[in-house]
Amino acid sequence: MSELVVFSVLNGLVYGMLLFMLASGLTLIFGMMGVLNFAHAAFYMLGAYFAYTISLYTGFWPGLVVAPLAVGLLGAATERYGLRRVHGFGHVAELIFTFGVAIVIGEVVQLVWGRPAKSYEGPAALDFALFHLFRSSFPAYKAFMLGISVAIFLFLLAILTRTRAGLIIQASLTHPGMVGMLGHNVPRVFMVVFGIGSALAGLAGVIAGPVLGTFPGMAQVLGSIVFVVVVIGGLGSLTGAFVASLLIGIVQTFAVALNVSVGDVAGAAGIRVASLPALHDLWRITVAQVAPILPYLLLVLVLIVRPTGLFGTRET
Amino acid sequence: MPTPTAARMISVADAARPSPLRRYGAWAAAAVALALLPHVLRAPAAVPVMNQMGIAVVFALSYNMLLGQGGMLSFGHAVYFGVGGFLAAHALNLAAQQGLWLPVPLVPIAGGLGGLLFAAIVGSFSTNRAGTVFAMISLGIAEMMAASALIFDRFFGGEEGITTNRAKAASLGGLHFTTDRDVYYLIAVWVLISAAAMYVFSLTPAGRMANAVRDNPERTEFVGYSQRWVRYVSFCASGLFAGVAGGLFAVNYEILTAENMGLNASGSVLLMTYIGGIGTFAGPILGAIVFTFLQSMLSDYTSVWLLYLGLVFLAAVLFVPVGLAGVLAMHGPAWRNQRFGRLAGPYLAAAVVTLVTLVGVIGCLEMVYFFVSAPAGQVTKQLFWLTVNVYTATPWAAFLALIVLGGLGMRWAGPRAAAAFADASLPRAAR
Numbered sequence: 001m002s003e004l005v006v007f008s009v010l011n012g013l014v015y016g017m018l019l020f021m022l023a024s025g026l027t028l029i030f031g032m033m034g035v036l037n038f039a040h041a042a043f044y045m046l047g048a049y050f051a052y053t054i055s056l057y058t059g060f061w062p063g064l065v066v067a068p069l070a071v072g073l074l075g076a077a078t079e080r081y082g083l084r085r086v087h088g089f090g091h092v093a094e095l096i097f098t099f100g101v102a103i104v105i106g107e108v109v110q111l112v113w114g115r116p117a118k119s120y121e122g123p124a125a126l127d128f129a130l131f132h133l134f135r136s137s138f139p140a141y142k143a144f145m146l147g148i149s150v151a152i153f154l155f156l157l158a159i160l161t162r163t164r165a166g167l168i169i170q171a172s173l174t175h176p177g178m179v180g181m182l183g184h185n186v187p188r189v190f191m192v193v194f195g196i197g198s199a200l201a202g203l204a205g206v207i208a209g210p211v212l213g214t215f216p217g218m219a220q221v222l223g224s225i226v227f228v229v230v231v232i233g234g235l236g237s238l239t240g241a242f243v244a245s246l247l248i249g250i251v252q253t254f255a256v257a258l259n260v261s262v263g264d265v266a267g268a269a270g271i272r273v274a275s276l277p278a279l280h281d282l283w284r285i286t287v288a289q290v291a292p293i294l295p296y297l298l299l300v301l302v303l304i305v306r307p308t309g310l311f312g313t314r315e316t
Numbered sequence: 317m318p319t320p321t322a323a324r325m326i327s328v329a330d331a332a333r334p335s336p337l338r339r340y341g342a343w344a345a346a347a348v349a350l351a352l353l354p355h356v357l358r359a360p361a362a363v364p365v366m367n368q369m370g371i372a373v374v375f376a377l378s379y380n381m382l383l384g385q386g387g388m389l390s391f392g393h394a395v396y397f398g399v400g401g402f403l404a405a406h407a408l409n410l411a412a413q414q415g416l417w418l419p420v421p422l423v424p425i426a427g428g429l430g431g432l433l434f435a436a437i438v439g440s441f442s443t444n445r446a447g448t449v450f451a452m453i454s455l456g457i458a459e460m461m462a463a464s465a466l467i468f469d470r471f472f473g474g475e476e477g478i479t480t481n482r483a484k485a486a487s488l489g490g491l492h493f494t495t496d497r498d499v500y501y502l503i504a505v506w507v508l509i510s511a512a513a514m515y516v517f518s519l520t521p522a523g524r525m526a527n528a529v530r531d532n533p534e535r536t537e538f539v540g541y542s543q544r545w546v547r548y549v550s551f552c553a554s555g556l557f558a559g560v561a562g563g564l565f566a567v568n569y570e571i572l573t574a575e576n577m578g579l580n581a582s583g584s585v586l587l588m589t590y591i592g593g594i595g596t597f598a599g600p601i602l603g604a605i606v607f608t609f610l611q612s613m614l615s616d617y618t619s620v621w622l623l624y625l626g627l628v629f630l631a632a633v634l635f636v637p638v639g640l641a642g643v644l645a646m647h648g649p650a651w652r653n654q655r656f657g658r659l660a661g662p663y664l665a666a667a668v669v670t671l672v673t674l675v676g677v678i679g680c681l682e683m684v685y686f687f688v689s690a691p692a693g694q695v696t697k698q699l700f701w702l703t704v705n706v707y708t709a710t711p712w713a714a715f716l717a718l719i720v721l722g723g724l725g726m727r728w729a730g731p732r733a734a735a736a737f738a739d740a741s742l743p744r745a746a747r
């Protein structure tokens with residue numbers, strides 16, 4: 001049991017911090033422009049595919065730097081030449097535009113790299129077990145993932161709270177008009193934040209590709225979950241995104257690891273129900289099967305009880 | 317989330333349209349056209365595609381009750397379509413096996429009730445707020461239903477879905493639905509009934525208040541309406557008609573799978589409604605027809621048709637945010653001014669350069685696809701009227717040149733077409 005707990009917590013941390021890398025960019029973009037960026041997960045996927053292609057020629061490490069940069073530039077261009085134009089048509093149009101960008105990126109990935117999954121692999125230097133505990137081992141690559149995402153988190157925190165640029169970004173989140181009056185180029189701030197957010201998503205793709213798989217559906221797998229994280233944490237709140245990422249990460253890894261059915265739980269609580277055929281399906285559902293539903297259930301519940309999310313201050 | 321101002325202006329213009337006779341004329345013309353279409357279009361693929369279009373029209377209209385008329389952006393509308401469809405399929409099976417009296421023409425009612433019931437449950441908490449909160453709840457419900465469909469396989473049939481057989485149900489007045497054409501008339505009647513009902517709904521106080529809540533929720537509260545209740549009523553009505561569309565789907569295809577209520581299905585209805593235009597009643601109809609046509613035609617010719625659809629969609633959002641119907645509506649003044657002829661030249665020029673660009677883009681994309689996925693050793697591809705060798709530079713240069721030429725042409729012809737449009741739209745007195 002303690003083996004399950006220790007490894008679920010570790011894996012939950014790795015997964016949660018990966019979610020945070022995506023969620024931080026998404027929540028900043030939302031806080032600033034009021035747009036839920038549907039293309040965010042698509043940029044994550046692009047990061048993985050770019051890094052895969054780079055790794056074919058040079059090995060893993062150059063991709064870690066080049067791929068996020070390329071994705072960031074693409075993101076900035078999307079803002080500059082697409083989103084900025086649509087901005088005048090209202091929020092629905094902006095949201096729908098990012099939805100379209102997500103579709104087009106997904107299709108372009110299939111066009112260029114094909115439908116089958118790519119064998120994108122992590123660096124050979126990290127291909128060993130970091131430590132053995134009980135009967136399981138913890139791969140060094142996962143520790144590397146955790147290290148990168150923690151470093152990014154600290155870096156982001158330092159920039160946002162300790163530098164002048166961070167102050168301007170924070171001010172543009174709440175008072176874009178005032179920031180503009182003070183002589184800052186607010187559209188350019190938007191573009192830069194969109195680019196940085198996309199680059200972070202790309203970086204998440206680079207380090208997650210070898211573990212979670214590099215395939216055309218990878219954006220859809222994480223896309224909705226990242227929305228859940230951002231909304232539960234409170235739209236525009238970095239702290240909220242951090243807490244919600246870890247929460248969702250740990251809840252999901254635990255749920256997947258538990259192979260207990262609803263019937264077992266009820267049985268343990270002393271409830272016995274005559275086996276009605278209609279309830280049969282419900283009765284043999286295991287916690288692991290429910291795992292994919294849990295984040296969305298949490299999302300709906302949080303939105304009903306507290307529409308601003310856990311740490312958010314506004315609804316839209 | 318405010319809706320685009322242009323779309324709002326058109327819906328106001330719509331409301332001020334006089335002459336009820338004219339309105340009924342449009343409905344009568346639609347009925348006659350629906351009755352004659354299968355006799356005019358004789359291609360073997362025409363009737364199945366038209367069936368698909370009819371289902372899409374009802375679905376898109378029901379979606380626009382939320383997005384266009386109520387200002388509620390939903391990412392999970394296919395859920396109500398799916399629930400209605402599954403219930404209709406089960407009802408058909410019950411009719412065949414257990415002797416439940418349910419003739420085929422009434423099956424969409426079962427679907428509609430299913431959609432209504434589920435919308436009534438979900439709406440009771442999701443319509444408390446509009447905007448992002450509503451959108452995110454709809455996304456959460458959609459994901460939950462997609463995941464549940466694989467768990468509760470008694471109702472949703474797991475991966476295979478639920479199959480049914482319309483031939484085994486009771487008949488109503490000796491009507492039998494064996495061929496696609498039989499089902500076509502059933503769908504046509506239901507499209508007319510549903511579209512008329514939804515149009516009438518948009519004229520009732522409930523429908524008008526939905527517009528008011530979309531534009532200024534605070535003020536409607538002061539007038540004395542509960543914005544939650546207004547949204548709830550729209551939401552339930554929308555679920556009802558989505559369920560009807562689902563029921564029609566069950567009758568037509570005799571199978572429903574979890575995919576029918578997945579996120580992609582919800583995305584498609586958003587795309588078709590938006591392409592058609594959310595500001596007018598006819599917009600979603602046009603969008604559904606064009607989208608379904610593109611879908612069924614493009615997928616015959618190319619394997620990257622989804623990319624083309626995505627690009628069409630992006631172009632629509634970027635350049636025609638009012639949608640196809642909105643563009644048509646914008647040309648009303650020019651038509652009334654009888655200056656339509658002056659538009660022909662500039663529009664033709666714009667169309668030609670757009671076509672040139674399109675040929676270039678399609679050529680490049682198809683060659684990329686061929687380059688990546690063709691079996692080894694194959695170097696030539698049939699493209700438009702040519703056979704090209706993708707391992708030589710000439711075709712690439714030619715198609716890229718077409719893109720550049722077309723792009724330059726668009727920069728030249730675009731403003732001219734816009735100027736001609738502005739000139740033609742001016743009333744005589746102002747000139």
